[in-house]
Amino acid sequence: xxxxxxxxxxxxxxxxxxxxxxxxxxxxxxxxxxxxxxxxxxxxxxxxxxxxxxxxxxxxxxxxxxxxxxxxxxxxxxxxxxxxxxxxxxxxxxxxxxxxxxxxxxxxxxxxxxxxxxxxxxxxxxxxxxxxxxxxxxxxxxxxxxxxxxxxxxxxxxxxxxxxxxxxxxxxxxxxxxxxxxxxxxxxxxxxxxxxxxxxxxxxxxxxxxxxxxxxxxxxxxxxxxxxxxxxxxxxxxxxxxxxxxxxxxxxxxxxxxxxxxxxx
Ligand code: SF4
Numbered sequence: 700x701x702x703x704x705x706x707x708x709x710x711x712x713x714x715x716x717x718x719x720x721x722x723x724x725x726x727x728x729x730x731x732x733x734x735x736x737x738x739x740x741x742x743x744x745x746x747x748x749x750x751x752x753x754x755x756x757x758x759x760x761x762x763x764x765x766x767x768x769x770x771x772x773x774x775x776x777x778x779x780x781x782x783x784x785x786x787x788x789x790x791x792x793x794x795x796x797x798x799x800x801x802x803x804x805x806x807x808x809x810x811x812x813x814x815x816x817x818x819x820x821x822x823x824x825x826x827x828x829x830x831x832x833x834x835x836x837x838x839x840x841x842x843x844x845x846x847x848x849x850x851x852x853x854x855x856x857x858x859x860x861x862x863x864x865x866x867x868x869x870x871x872x873x874x875x876x877x878x879x880x881x882x883x884x885x886x887x888x889x890x891x892x893x894x895x896x897x898x899x900x901x902x903x904x905x906x907x908x909x910x911x912x913x914x915x916x917x918x919x920x921x922x923x924x925x926x927x928x929x930x931x932x933x934x935x936x937x938x939x940x941x942x943x944x945x946x947x948x949x950x951x952x953x954x955x956x957x958x959x960x961x962x963x964x
Contacts, residue, residue: 725777726770728762730791734784736812736859737848738836740883740912744848759794766801777806786815792822799827808832810881812847814859816866824873831870832879832908835863837889838896846888871903878905884927885912897936901958908953929954 732750734742742748757765766775778798785791786809799807808830809823816833823831837843840858847859871878880899884890896907912926933954937943941956 722774724774725779726766726775727779727781729781729783730762730785730788730794731756731783733787734782734812735787735814736784738834738883739846739848740885742848759790759797762794763797763801766798771801771803776803778804778808780807780809782810784812784814785809786811786819792819792826795823795828796826806830810834811866813863813866813870815862817862817869820866820869820873820875824875829875830879831875832881833863833867833870834883835867835880835896836883836885837892839889839892842889842892846883846885871905876904878903880905880907881910882907883910883912884932886927890927893932893935894939897939897941897956897958 736742737744766778780791780795780798782788788794795807795809798804807828809828810832811834813833813835816831820831835843836846837860840860843860843863844858867878867880880896882889882893882896884893893909896909899905900907909929909932911929911932933956936956941958944955944957
């Protein structure tokens with residue numbers, strides 16, 4: 700999601716399965732390189748962010764034309780809208796509506812930091828979006844603000860965590876299910892919250908996905924604090940009662956767990 704690998708918007712085809720025999724039908728579309736957050740692992744403070752000029756953006760018509768005339772004829776039917784922060788893209792609801800209603804679209808998802816979601820969850824749902832992934836690296840507002848950086852964006856002294864949490868609640872309320880939350884685990888910063896974040900799945904149809912912290916945009920942070928490998932995260936979750944689930948071949952690179960239903964008293 701960083702500007703370094705984002706824009707034009709860029710389109711990234713992905714295999715639906717690790718085997719060569721299966722078709723490539725999944726396309727990620729980066730709608731904007733800008734973001735209203737500045738996460739320490741993505742756009743660290745002081746980094747030289749070289750954004751694309753707005754006049755160089757593909758218009759909505761050009762994106763749709765590319766889908767209809769190039770990618771759909773090649774077999775692409777599943778699309779994910781990303782950024783930067785895709786909800787900063789002007790006219791995002793109209794674009795979602797147009798892609799969702801292409802007759803060939805079988806799946807449309809969006810990855811967002813959730814900051815604008817409280818207002819946009821309902822319009823996006825009404826436009827035809829059904830799948831959404833939201834970043835939530837901490838349940839603690841101070842830790843969250845520390846991770847997402849850019850304190851100048853504090854809204855009237857209120858943590859941006861509140862905006863994101865309201866966005867998550869709004870998405871849940873309008874019917875996005877399962878709601879997917881992405882957590883980048885940073886050692887010494889939010890790794891002590893793994894079980895609390897996993898517990899969000901206990902009472903709602905939410906999925907929490909833990910992602911290994913990668914040195915994408917901030918090598919210094921990576922070098923000084925190391926990283927927590929996914930095996931350690933899995934062990935921690937399994938030791939606290941979560942049960943591993945069977946995985947499809949397409950999901951071979953990840954491991955899913957489910958906590959058993961709480962017993963009636
Ligand atoms: S929310 Fe954070 S990780 Fe996502 S694009 Fe913005 S700065 Fe990068």
